[in-house]
Structure formats: structure tokens, C-alpha cells
Amino acid sequence: MSWLLALPVVLPFLTAVLTFLTRQSPLGRWISVAGSSVLLVASIVLMATVLREGVIAGQMGNWPAPFGITLVADLLSAVMVLITAIVAVAVSIYAIADVDEGMEQLGYHALINMLIAGVVGAFITGDLFNLYVWFEVMLIASFGLLVLGGRPEQIDGGVKYVALNLVSTIMFLTGIGLLYGMTGTLNMADLASAVDNADQRLLTIVAVLFMISFGVKAAVFPLFFWLPASYHTPAFSVSAVFAGLLTKVGVYALLRMFTLVFDHDIAFTHTILLWVAGFTMVVGVLGAAAQSDMRKILSFHIVSQIGYMILGLALLTPLAIVGAVFYLVHHIVVKANLFLIAGVAQRIAGGTELSRIGGLYKSAPLLAVLFVVPAFSLSGFPPLSGFWAKFLLVKAALEVQGWIIAGIALAVGLLTIYSMTKIWAQAFWEAHPDGIDPKLTSLSNRDRAAMLFPIAGLAVLTVIIGTMPEPFVQFAEASAAQLLDPTAYITAVLGEQP
Amino acid sequence: MEFLFAITIGVLVASAVYLMLSNHLLRFIFGLVLISNAANLTIFVAGRLTDGAPPLIPEGADAPALAANALPQALVLTAIVIGFGLFAFAIVLVFRAWTTLNSLTPDDMRLAEPEEAHK
Numbered sequence: 001m002s003w004l005l006a007l008p009v010v011l012p013f014l015t016a017v018l019t020f021l022t023r024q025s026p027l028g029r030w031i032s033v034a035g036s037s038v039l040l041v042a043s044i045v046l047m048a049t050v051l052r053e054g055v056i057a058g059q060m061g062n063w064p065a066p067f068g069i070t071l072v073a074d075l076l077s078a079v080m081v082l083i084t085a086i087v088a089v090a091v092s093i094y095a096i097a098d099v100d101e102g103m104e105q106l107g108y109h110a111l112i113n114m115l116i117a118g119v120v121g122a123f124i125t126g127d128l129f130n131l132y133v134w135f136e137v138m139l140i141a142s143f144g145l146l147v148l149g150g151r152p153e154q155i156d157g158g159v160k161y162v163a164l165n166l167v168s169t170i171m172f173l174t175g176i177g178l179l180y181g182m183t184g185t186l187n188m189a190d191l192a193s194a195v196d197n198a199d200q201r202l203l204t205i206v207a208v209l210f211m212i213s214f215g216v217k218a219a220v221f222p223l224f225f226w227l228p229a230s231y232h233t234p235a236f237s238v239s240a241v242f243a244g245l246l247t248k249v250g251v252y253a254l255l256r257m258f259t260l261v262f263d264h265d266i267a268f269t270h271t272i273l274l275w276v277a278g279f280t281m282v283v284g285v286l287g288a289a290a291q292s293d294m295r296k297i298l299s300f301h302i303v304s305q306i307g308y309m310i311l312g313l314a315l316l317t318p319l320a321i322v323g324a325v326f327y328l329v330h331h332i333v334v335k336a337n338l339f340l341i342a343g344v345a346q347r348i349a350g351g352t353e354l355s356r357i358g359g360l361y362k363s364a365p366l367l368a369v370l371f372v373v374p375a376f377s378l379s380g381f382p383p384l385s386g387f388w389a390k391f392l393l394v395k396a397a398l399e400v401q402g403w404i405i406a407g408i409a410l411a412v413g414l415l416t417i418y419s420m421t422k423i424w425a426q427a428f429w430e431a432h433p434d435g436i437d438p439k440l441t442s443l444s445n446r447d448r449a450a451m452l453f454p455i456a457g458l459a460v461l462t463v464i465i466g467t468m469p470e471p472f473v474q475f476a477e478a479s480a481a482q483l484l485d486p487t488a489y490i491t492a493v494l495g496e497q498p
Numbered sequence: 499m500e501f502l503f504a505i506t507i508g509v510l511v512a513s514a515v516y517l518m519l520s521n522h523l524l525r526f527i528f529g530l531v532l533i534s535n536a537a538n539l540t541i542f543v544a545g546r547l548t549d550g551a552p553p554l555i556p557e558g559a560d561a562p563a564l565a566a567n568a569l570p571q572a573l574v575l576t577a578i579v580i581g582f583g584l585f586a587f588a589i590v591l592v593f594r595a596w597t598t599l600n601s602l603t604p605d606d607m608r609l610a611e612p613e614e615a616h617k
Contacts, residue, residue: 155595178540
């Protein structure tokens, strides 16, 4: 079973090496598309296996757990790997039109595949120190991608991104050291029971270290400032991958650690998370309302949406975790797509600053339709995927009499619509200030196909999740059950426990 | 021994925080280097300190009463290597920031988020 678990990590690495070797030729972009397609197939096989056999684990180098490095896939890991592969395919196709030869020669394709390898590794590892290593793989690749091209804004945004993420990494490392000192193990399944014998007060302190570290990665209030400072500066395909995947790795790590390991003092840790969730939602959406650039608005939306996922974790009821898992998957698809659409708007209308563009509805109705799907989904319009995600979370909040937090979640949904209509009104409805018609036909045939095909694909996925939510909700329920009762996870890693 | 390490780590973290709050990017990077070494020392101490004990025991030999824990040393080694790569990148980035933005004061670096966006 080990090879099946290692494959989704090895494939992007292999693609990265191949694309690095061919970075001087146009072949690289096709290798990237092919590599991510094979990754998609591998992750579908992994998903099918997990659905059939339950949680699967593999010990790397044949060291038995908890001594060696364990790779483990439960339903949550498998679906995160699958969705990562989907985004990787979409973006590698989009990059054919979006990424110029200069960036290709600097190694864009190698870096993006390295990033995907890091993301997949983080989702699939069962070892805390290994998680740190994947975080670093992801970080160093994202550093490179963020400043690739070297425009002054990129350097400016990059400095803030690098500085805050390095601080978070060091906190994570300190947390790992302290946790190891207290329990003598770094295997996540082993930690689940080992923490019972540790000093519970010290454990809470370590839990908060982890919370801060993952909180920076996930961009929660008050640790999110690096995100709106940097996400609007790199190439659009880079922002789309960042927006879709990077913060979600932080959310995944929180979800994993605070259900499996740090569930000893829920009254303390999860109350903090609840406050964090509320503030993240509100501050993010207010930030979005104040912005006037399409990518900046969308960046602040990421922050506010992360709040919803944290809300699910904070409530920690079965329904709330279902909502969080559903939200996580839906959000990756929708958010990546919105950034891809912003890229098309920039190409045909000449910018993303809302006051300088317009007329997209009249001249490019197809793009308008493709924008409406993810935009309305993000705001939570039925019958799109975002509606079900918000519905589950608000229902979960109401079930535990969390009237205020449920009210906040609903109000933030309204404000999200407000900032989406701002984009809609200024970029799509109003005439272009320079009087030009931003037509899709102004793109070459190849670029048009490469840009619209992934956008349409992701939009169709949003509609499918929205109109047929039943199997997806059932999947999220099964996945939440695994998270809340980690017996299957622990047994898969360590074998039968006495 | 642990006491000495704890004091060292504390001093490192305190100086690092002082440097990182000093509103100058280069000092911030120096602070990061210090605090990352503090984190490495933390891992090292967390593996328990043993004086002059072997980490590896020959196959078939009897286990000695005291053996050093090799795992934290491996972890620290990994963390040092990764940290080295990250700092190399960070320092080059700061240099690029100095040449393109002509400033290393974070307060002046408003290119990606201009003032008028926050009116």
C-alpha cells in the first residue's frame, strides 16, 4: 500500500525535475500538464482505495510506526489530495496562456510542481516533523513563485510574506520540540494517546503554540496581514494556486491536530478558536468591502471564508465538522476559479483595478456567466455549493444555541454579496472607462482555450456540488466521523491497540 | 545542564524579539536567525541531555545504562539545513528589496498596499 500513498508526492517531484531540465524549451508546460494529469489519476485511485478499504497507512523505509515516517490517508486526506490534483491540472492548463517564456525560463513549472508536492505531502503525512518538512517545501517554492519576475510590488509583498511565514515556521518547530519532550513521540496517531500522560497545563500551552503557527498559515485574525499584502502581486495562475491551496493547508493542519491530538481542553482551546472564527469572518469581509482592486477584494474574501472553516472546527459537533470539511473542499474550487477569472479580466480589459475596467458583461457574456457561478457560490446563493456549506455550518451553530456566531455567519454572507456586486457592477456592468470593448476574441485561440477550459471545468464542478449535494454531504459526514472518532486512523497506523 | 540551556534559549529568544521589533529588515533577519537557533536548541534539550553517552550501539552488544537519543539530533540537523536554505533566500530577498525599493524600513514599504487604498 505504501507506493499508492507515496505516488501523489513522488509524481509532482518528478514533474518538477523534468520541467526544470526542460525550462529553456516550450516542452515544459506540456510536461507540467501531463504530470498533473497523472497526479489526478493517482489521487483518484487513492480516493477509490480509501473509500473501499477505509483508512490506509504505509511505513516509509519499513520502519514500524511510531519510529519511522508514516504516510496515512483517511477520507479527509484523500479528498484534499484529490482536490489539489484538480487545481493542479486546471492551473497547469491555464499557465499555458498566463505564464510567459521569461517566467518559464526562470523555472515557473518546476516551482509550481514543487509547491504541489509540498501541499500533497502535508495532507498525507502522519508524522509531525514530516509535516514541518512539507511546510518548508511548500514555503520555499511559494517564496520563489511569489517573487518570480521581480516587479517591485512583488518584492514588497514577498518581504512581508516571507517574514511572517518564517516566524510561524519557527513557532511550529518550537511546538514540535516541546511536544516531543513531553511525549517522546512525533507520530500523530501515537500522540493521540501519548498526550494523555503529559502535564495537561503544559499541553495547553503547546496547543496554543501550534494554534498560532497554523493560524498564520491559515490566515486567521489577527495573523492574516501577510495575505492581503502579497496575494495580488504574482502571476494570476500563481495567485490562484496560493488562494486555493496554501491557506487551506493551515486549516487542514488545525483540523487534524485539534481533533486528533489537542482535544484535552476543548473549553479553552476551542473557545479561542470560536472567537478567532468570528473575528476572521467579520474583519476579512470588511477588508474586502474597503478594497477597489479585484484581486485585493478576493484576497480579503479568503480571510473571511477561512473564518467559516475555523467556526466548524471550533464548534466541534459532528454537523459542524461536516460543514467544515464540505466548506474546505468547496472553497478551494471556487476561490482558485475566481482568481483565474480575474486573470482573464486583466488580459482582455487591461487591469484588475475596478475603476479602470468595465464592459465585460456586454462584450464577454461568457466570462460574466463563468464569474457569476463561483461568485454567487462564495456568497452562499442556493443552489450552488457555497449555500450548502454555509447552511451546514449555520445549522450546526444553531443546534448548540450559538445565536450570535450564527448571526455573524449570516451577516458576513450578506457583506460578501455586497463586495461581489461591487466587482460585478464595476467590472462587468459599467462601460469601460476608456471606451474599449474587452472581447474574449482579443485573445489568441490557444490562449482563449487554455484560460476558459479550466475556468469552465471548475465552474461545472461548483454547479455539480451545488445541485447534487447529497453524495458530497454523505462523504463529508463519513469524513467527519473519522475525525471525531480517530480509532480507525490510529489502528491503521499503529495496528490493533490493546 | 538543562538550566543552562533554558537560560541560553531565553536570552536568544529575548534578543531575537528585540531585533525583530526594531523596524529594520536586516535586523529582523538577524532576529529570525537567532530565534530559529533557539528553536533548534529547544528540540535538542527536549530529547534529554546525556553526557558522553553513545547514540549508536553495535549490533549484538548489550545496551549500555545510558544512551544518547539520536532522534532529536537528526531533527535538529534537518531543521538547520532547511533553515539555512530559507535564510539564504530571505537575505537575497532583503538585498533585492534594498536595490529595488531603496529602503529597509517596513513602514516605508507601501508599494503593494499604497496608502490611498486605506482612506
